[in-house]
Amino acid sequence: MSEYIWDQQIDYLQNTRWLYYNDDYLKFLVRDVWHIDRPVKLVDFGCGFGYLGLKLLPLLPVGSSYTGLEKGTELIKRAEDIFTNLPYDVEFINCDIETIEIESQYDIALSHAFLLHMTDPQLILQKMIDSVCDKGRIICFEPHWIGNASNFAMHGVDQSSVLRLGVLQKLYEQDAGRSGKNGNIGMLLPILFSQLGLKNVECRVSDRVNFLDQNMDEGKKDVLFRSLREEGFGYSPEDSDESILRLVGRGLSVEEAREQIAAERRFAAEFTEQTWLTYAPNMKITSGTRQ
Structure with missing residues (x-):
């Protein structure tokens, strides 16, 4: 059994990713927001079991390819099993993303709920930037935990009795200050993107309401x-x-x-x-x- 924590959370990842997006919204992003109308080469930082590849490849022009970078050996095995009989050009690389060096060869670099777990997310963002060609795009799907925590309603229950937002905000901020891992990074990313020299920066939110x-x-x-x-x-x-x-x-x-x-x-x-x-x-x- 791998000691890498996410190798032990594969079922959790597969059982919860669908809570975030409706397929028609992802189609809208690909075609009407990012205007991807030609084959592209994707690289996914912290790809897990290849979730973004599974969601995006069917929406992309024929001839697109997907490379997943992942530290977890069991996650890589699951991803390879999932894509074995699918008609897509994919590659999975088992690596330490914090140390790997990647040439500028991709059109789009992606991450999904990955940067929040990094002690130096700016370092990973720079690697993502360095991995794409000129005019290449960086796309990060990342959470804002304190916003997520408040974004629900239960019939007959006062939210304040079961969820203490002020205390949670204190915990998240102090955890980020101590470890560098920031569960609220989603709302910071537009700022970090611009500070790192990216242009045409914009931010959207996932659409699914469960x-x-x-x-x-x-x-x-x-x-x-x-x-x-x-x-x-x-x-x-x-x-x-x-x-x-x-x-x-x-x-x-x-x-x-x-x-x-x-x-x-x-x-x-x-x-x-x-x-x-x-x-x-x-x-x-x-x-x-x-x-």
Whole structure:
């Protein structure tokens, strides 16, 4: 078993990515926003199981190719298995993206929920820029966690009783300051793109709103509920000294930590398969071109 953490999260990745986008919206981005009307060479930084390749290749002009860069050996194996019988020109490279050097040979460099896990995201962004030709495009799909956290509603439940936005904002900011890994990077990317010299910078948001409808088909409801659970809805932390100490270590007071754990446990108790819920992840989609 690989020790790389994301090699142990493949099922989670496959079960939750669909919560972000409707296919017609991705088609709109490809054709009407990015105006991709000729075959292109894509490189995906932190490709995982090849999710972006699976979504974008069917929408791109015939002759396009996709290269996935990924540290996880098990993720690479899953990606190769998925694409084995698909009619696309793909390559997967098992590598350490923080150290790999890539020549300027691609038309588009991509990332999906990857930069937030990097201790030096500007370094990775520069590698992405260096990997594309002149006029090449950088496209990053990255989250803004504090926005995601507020972007849901549960019938009959006051959001403030189960989700403490001020405390979460404090945790996210202090975690980013301590480790460099920033779950709110999605909203920073337009600024970073421009600061790194990219032009034509623009940012959009993902379109999908997930509705756990008590009148929907039971099979579809079960799939949606389980995916939302895996995405983190209804996670119940242990009410223990260890949990409190972990939050204190991240910058909360003991009282704040206890209140946070109590709120998360209330959320877990309220969120069941019988809950009426809407949730929009609002992934930020930033693009810019190299001049």
